[in-house]
Amino acid sequence: MVTRKGRLFHRDENCPGYQQGVRISIKRARKLSPVELVTAQQAKERGKGCCSVCW
Numbered sequence: 001m002v003t004r005k006g007r008l009f010h011r012d013e014n015c016p017g018y019q020q021g022v023r024i025s026i027k028r029a030r031k032l033s034p035v036e037l038v039t040a041q042q043a044k045e046r047g048k049g050c051c052s053v054c055w
């Protein structure tokens with residue numbers, strides 16, 4: 001999965017790396033980007049890097 005503004009892609013929303021990003025966003029009162037479910041291949045084509053926590 002990716003988020004529109006995220007630089008990384010994750011296996012799923014339960015990834016600790018993703019969850020940390022969510023908490024930071026909430027702390028800074030930032031809007032959460034909508035989650036999109038895509039394949040790793042599609043994410044790479046969009047220039048996303050794989051998350052080192054869940055991959």
Ligand SMILES: [Zn+2]
Pocket residue numbers: 009010011015016017018051052053054055
């Ligand atoms: Zn991750």
